[in-house]
Each structure stands twice: as structure tokens, then as C-alpha cells.
Amino acid sequence: MSFPWAENYEPKHPLMKWMDAKLPLPRLVYNAVGAGYPVPRNLNYFWNFGVLAGVALTIQIVTGIVLAMHFASNSDMAFTSVEGIMRDVNGGWLLRYMHMNGASMFFIVVYIHIFRGLFYGSYKAPREMVWLLGVVIFLLMMATAFMGYVLPWGQMSFWGAQVITGFFSAIPILGDPIHTWLLGGFAPDNAALNRFFSLHYLLPFVIAGVIVLHIWALHIPGSGNPTGVDVKGPQDTVPFHPYYTAKDGFGVGVFMIVFAILLFFYPNYLGHPDNYIQANPLSTPAHIVPEWYFWPFYAILRAFTVNWFWIPAKLWGVLAMFSSILLLFFLPWLDNSPVRSANYRPAYRIAFWVLVVDVLILGWIGKSPAEEPYVRIGQVAAMYYFAHFLLIVPIIAMVEKTKPLPNSISESVLHGEAEEAAPIGVGSAH
Amino acid sequence: MATSEYVDDPNQRPPVIGAKEEGGAGPRRRDFLNIAAVSFAGVGAAAVVVPLVNQMNPSADVLALASIEVDLSKIAEGSGIKVAWRKQPVFVRRLTAKEVSEANAVPVGELRDPETLAQRTKPGKENWLITMAVCTHLGCVPLGVTPGENRGDFGGYFCPCHGSQYDTAGRIRKGPAPKNLQVPEYAFKSASVVQIG
Numbered sequence: 001m002s003f004p005w006a007e008n009y010e011p012k013h014p015l016m017k018w019m020d021a022k023l024p025l026p027r028l029v030y031n032a033v034g035a036g037y038p039v040p041r042n043l044n045y046f047w048n049f050g051v052l053a054g055v056a057l058t059i060q061i062v063t064g065i066v067l068a069m070h071f072a073s074n075s076d077m078a079f080t081s082v083e084g085i086m087r088d089v090n091g092g093w094l095l096r097y098m099h100m101n102g103a104s105m106f107f108i109v110v111y112i113h114i115f116r117g118l119f120y121g122s123y124k125a126p127r128e129m130v131w132l133l134g135v136v137i138f139l140l141m142m143a144t145a146f147m148g149y150v151l152p153w154g155q156m157s158f159w160g161a162q163v164i165t166g167f168f169s170a171i172p173i174l175g176d177p178i179h180t181w182l183l184g185g186f187a188p189d190n191a192a193l194n195r196f197f198s199l200h201y202l203l204p205f206v207i208a209g210v211i212v213l214h215i216w217a218l219h220i221p222g223s224g225n226p227t228g229v230d231v232k233g234p235q236d237t238v239p240f241h242p243y244y245t246a247k248d249g250f251g252v253g254v255f256m257i258v259f260a261i262l263l264f265f266y267p268n269y270l271g272h273p274d275n276y277i278q279a280n281p282l283s284t285p286a287h288i289v290p291e292w293y294f295w296p297f298y299a300i301l302r303a304f305t306v307n308w309f310w311i312p313a314k315l316w317g318v319l320a321m322f323s324s325i326l327l328l329f330f331l332p333w334l335d336n337s338p339v340r341s342a343n344y345r346p347a348y349r350i351a352f353w354v355l356v357v358d359v360l361i362l363g364w365i366g367k368s369p370a371e372e373p374y375v376r377i378g379q380v381a382a383m384y385y386f387a388h389f390l391l392i393v394p395i396i397a398m399v400e401k402t403k404p405l406p407n408s409i410s411e412s413v414l415h416g417e418a419e420e421a422a423p424i425g426v427g428s429a430h
Numbered sequence: 431m432a433t434s435e436y437v438d439d440p441n442q443r444p445p446v447i448g449a450k451e452e453g454g455a456g457p458r459r460r461d462f463l464n465i466a467a468v469s470f471a472g473v474g475a476a477a478v479v480v481p482l483v484n485q486m487n488p489s490a491d492v493l494a495l496a497s498i499e500v501d502l503s504k505i506a507e508g509s510g511i512k513v514a515w516r517k518q519p520v521f522v523r524r525l526t527a528k529e530v531s532e533a534n535a536v537p538v539g540e541l542r543d544p545e546t547l548a549q550r551t552k553p554g555k556e557n558w559l560i561t562m563a564v565c566t567h568l569g570c571v572p573l574g575v576t577p578g579e580n581r582g583d584f585g586g587y588f589c590p591c592h593g594s595q596y597d598t599a600g601r602i603r604k605g606p607a608p609k610n611l612q613v614p615e616y617a618f619k620s621a622s623v624v625q626i627g
Binding site for chain 2: 159163166169180182184185187195281282283284287305313314315317371
């Protein structure tokens with residue numbers, strides 16, 4: 001993997017030598033996240049978010065395993081058992097709030113990680129596979145989060161399950177049998193709750209597996225960097241350990257502070273009060289909204305209100321919502337610009353920030369009721385979302401005049417340092 | 431010499447499947463055994479998938495909740511009740527004469543899912559509108575079974591989730607839902623008792 005100047009693992013202790021000969025696991029770790037992995041020396045703090053996502057997944061798995069020890073996966077008992085965790089289990093409130101808000105933190109971190117990739121062209125060759133695996137992880141995360149939200153069996157759990165499994169009933173002809181098959185009944189009930197619990201426990205480990213592939217695929221070309229310029233030699237890199245373990249350690253500290261503020265001061269801020277009412281199959285809450293991390297996609301789902309051609313509005317909405325994510329699989333081939341970093345792509349840089357605003361608008365629409373003017377705004381924003389990927393990005397790639405790239409990473413970095421180190425007025429004169 | 435030995439012992443030929451004119455020496459007995467064994471294992475594996483997939487379908491106890499009886503005597507004209515059938519809500523609504531005539535006045539050809547009120551009710555009982563209380567969009571329970579709730583622009587039902595509106599025959603008139611509210615199988619056991627399912 002990676003570059004020829006990478007530090008070589010040399011065990012010194014006889015036990016480690018013995019271990020290295022039998023099962024070179026320490027060598028694997030050393031080469032993956034130790035001194036054996038050379039990383040561009042100019043990474044900024046946006047490169048922390050991959051590690052932070054790993055930290056968030058670990059928090060979810062650890063808290064999830066202990067919560068499962070107290071949860072009763074039965075439609076008669078699930079709600080009561082979650083209330084029991086909150087009131088009776090020792091420290092249960094803390095564990096559940098960690099798990100609830102940990103999911104939000106996971107999505108915040110992953111969304112920043114994805115937009116980092118969009119800004120710096122991390123999806124481009126030679127890292128297409130890293131991006132594709134990342135989209136797979138994102139889809140698995142969404143499935144896991146949805147099924148986890150159903151487990152407390154509150155009103156939003158139940159009606160969220162009803163609406164989201166209802167997507168599948170939009171499939172022509174086979175829709176209703178598939179819907180019934182997924183739920184194991186005609187509406188969400190005990191069968192659905194149990195299978196969601198089983199899968200909610202399984203999928204995080206599948207995510208962990210795909211993360212291994214994601215990192216493996218990343219370590220073949222090596223990490224990207226904010227200039228988007230390839231690594232040219234040892235002067236462009238530093239070993240992952242201790243340089244980026246330290247930098248990531250700082251990032252983890254900031255992450256933990258934000259997490260603690262959310263957890264201890266606003267534990268229900270990102271939740272919905274209706275989910276503290278037990279599921280009632282006979283009464284729909286007046287205003288159903290999914291969790292915040294699904295809002296943009298929910299807005300795209302609801303953007304279709306009339307039948308077009310022979311396809312009903314419902315199927316359009318479902319197709320649009322799924323394709324809004326599946327579209328990301330094609331991004332490496334939609335954007336043909338040879339320049340990776342938006343820092344050297346003036347037009348793409350603007351399009352990027354417009355996309356960020358567009359997704360924020362979609363999020364706001366997804367949380368708003370299905371009324372005017374929200375519906376109309378949502379339609380425009382959804383249209384723009386697709387236009388960004390299908391029209392704007394390919395066209396920019398064709399016509400944009402990019403800025404000159406630095407000759408190398410070290411030159412771009414050291415140039416700045418020479419300026420700073422020089423006396424005032426001398427550095428800029430050269 | 432060596433080639434002639436292959437011909438004598440088919441199992442010593444190189445592993446080539448194909449007729450002589452394709453350059454192969456024809457299938458060997460071992461080829462037959464390989465294909466037969468792998469095919470058999472494949473059929474076996476496919477057979478195991480069937481119960482693994484089928485276990486996801488509704489179990490016998492879920493299907494057993496298949497029919498209920500509803501007492502109609504307490505339902506006032508213009509109002510209705512919600513009952514649970516197969517764990518899903520059902521609207522049982524007694525239409526007023528005005529609501530019946532409103533439903534009949536709509537030209538059927540203009541509807542998204544064309545059906546008359548008579549097709550959606552039992553003969554002689556057109557004022558009893560019995561439908562699933564499950565919006566055909568994404569499955570929310572629409573409002574409007576009692577007069578106090580929002581009945582939408584068409585006097586029938588209004589779905590709060592995504593704004594679908596149904597008329598007094600439970601037909602979709604506006605909003606994202608593709609179909610009319612589904613009419614379950616039901617029969618009048620007597621003048622005041624109806625069996626659903």
C-alpha cells in the first residue's frame with residue numbers, strides 16, 4: 001500500500017517479533033493508522049471527519065449493545081421498556097440519550113465528510129471506489145437509523161414506519177405484496193418491530209465491514225489533500241502517527257464537547273415530542289416528520305404532487321427520493337474536470353455553495369407541513385438538486401477555466417511558511 | 431501416443447467441454463459429475479432461500495385476525511366510527527342524503543380512480559360508506575370520520591400527512607394519493623350489523 005518511502009514496521013520486542021511471524025496484526029495497524037501510512041502534510045480540519053465518523057459508529061455500537069440488554073422487542077412492551085430504560089435502569093437515561101444523539105452526531109459528521117468530498121473532489125480518480133463505498137455506507141446508515149427510530153414504538157416510530165415502508169407500495173403491480181412481505185402484516189406491528197430490531201443490530205457491523213473496505217480503497221492511492229495535487233515525494237507527506245493521530249485527537253476532543261452539550265443540555269432538541277406517546281395505529285399525528293437527517297430527502301419525496309405521463313405522483317416521489325442518493329454513485333463520471341479541489345475551480349466553487357444552500361432549503365421544506373408556499377419552494381429546490389448533478393456539474397467541467405495548480409504539496413505549504421518567517425515587507429518581495 | 435491414450439481413457443483427457451469440432455474431446459464423465467453436483471447444490475441452496483424469504487410474510491396469527499363484526503346502530507347520520515381490522519383502521523361512515531347526492535353528482539370520467547358510489551357500497555345501502563382508513567399515498571389515517579374533523583375541500587376525508595383529499599365516496603380528488611380509499615370485503619349480517627373481512 002501507498003508510497004515506497006513509508007516507514008517499515010520493525011518489531012523489537014521478542015513477543016512482537018513472534019506475533020509478527022504468526023499473525024501480523026500489529027503490522028497491519030501500523031501500516032493503516034500508524035507511522036507506516038504517509039499522509040499529505042497539508043490536510044486541514046475537514047480531514048478529521050472520517051475518523052470522527054468512526055468514533056460516532058463506535059459510540060453507537062457500544063451504547064446500542066448495552067441498550068439491547070434492556071430493550072423488549074415486542075410491540076406490547078417496547079415503549080414501556082424504553083421508558084424503563086429512561087427511568088429505572090441505572091444510568092439508562094444517559095445511555096439512551098447517548099444513542100439517540102449519537103445518531104445525530106454520526107449524521108452531522110458524515111454530512112460534513114460528504115460535503116468535504118464534494119468540495120475537494122475526493123470522488124475523482126483515483127479514489128472513485130472510496131466514494132462508491134462511502135455512498136454504500138451512507139445508504140446502510142440511513143436504513144439502520146430508520147429501523148432504530150422505529151424501535152421505541154412511539155407515535156413517530158409507528159407512523160414513520162408506515163410511511164417509509166409505504167414507499168415500496170408505490171412499485172407497480174408487486175407493490176402491495178412487497179409492502180406486506182416487508183412488514184410481515186398489513187400494517188407495522190410486532191413482526192415488523194422484531195425484524196427491524198434484528199436488522200438494526202446487524203447493520204452497524206455490516207457498516208463496520210464496509211468501512212474497512214472504504215479505508216482499504218483509500219489507502220491504495222493514499223489520502224487526498226486540499227490542493228488536490230498528487231503526492232510527488234517524501235517531502236509532501238508526514239507519517240499518520242504521530243502527526244494525524246494528534247490532529248484527529250484534537251478533533252475528537254471538539255466532537256466530544258459538542259456531543260456533550262447536545263447530550264446534557266438539549267437531549268430532545270433533535271427529537272420529536274410525539275415519540276413519547278405510545279404508538280396508536282388508529283390515530284396519525286397531525287404533522288409527521290422524519291428525523292432531521294432525512295428532511296432533505298423527505299422534501300424531494302413530497303415535491304411530486306401531480307401525475308406525470310403515465311406514472312403516478314406517488315411513484316415519482318419515491319423514484320426521485322431514491323435517485324437523489326443513487327445519483328451520487330455516478331458523480332465520479334459526471335464531473336470530468338481534471339482539477340480536484342474547488343479552490344482552483346472558481347465556477348464549481350460557486351455551484352458547490354449553492355448546492356449546500358439548496359440542501360439546507362430542502363431540509364427546511366422537509367420539516368415544514370405539506371402546504372403552500374413550502375410545496376412550491378420544495379419543488380424548485382428539488383429540481384435544482386438534480387440539475388446540479390446532471391447539468392451544472394458536467395457543464396462546468398467542460399467550460400470552466402481553472403486556476404493554475406501549485407507544483408507540489410510541499411511547495412504550496414512551504415511558500416506560505418517562507419512568507420510568514422520573513423521580516424515584514426521582505427517575504428512578499430522575494 | 432499420449433493423445434491416443436486419452437481417447438482410450440476418457441477421464442484422462444484434458445478438462446474441455448465441447449464437441450470435437452470445437453476442439454474439445456467431448457465431455458468427460460468427470461465433467462458430467464461436476465456439473466451434476468454443482469447444479470444439485472445450487473438447487474438445494476435455492477430451496478433453502480424459499481423458507482428464509484417466506485418467513486417474512488404475515489404469520490398465521492396475523493392472518494387469523496381476518497374478520498370483525500361492527501354494530502351500526504349507534505352511528506348517527508353524517509358521522510362515523512373507526513374500527514380496527516387486521517390491525518388497520520377502517521372507517522364506517524353513515525352518509526347524509528346530501529353527501530350521497532354530492533357523490534353521485536360527480537362525473538365519473540373526471541376522477542383519478544373512476545368509481546361510482548354504488549360500486550363502492552352495497553345495493554340499497556349506499557349511505558353506508560365502509561373504507562379502509564389508510565391513505566393510499568403512504569398509509570396515514572385521514573381525518574374527517576366525525577363531522578368535527580377537517581374533511582378537506584370535498585367533504586370526505588383529508589389526510590394530514592401530505593394533503594390528499596377524498597370526497598364523500600372516499601374517492602381521491604386532490605393531492606398525491608393515487609387511488610380511492612380501499613373498500614374492504616364486507617357483508618351486512620343484519621340491518622345493524624356488518625361483518626368486515
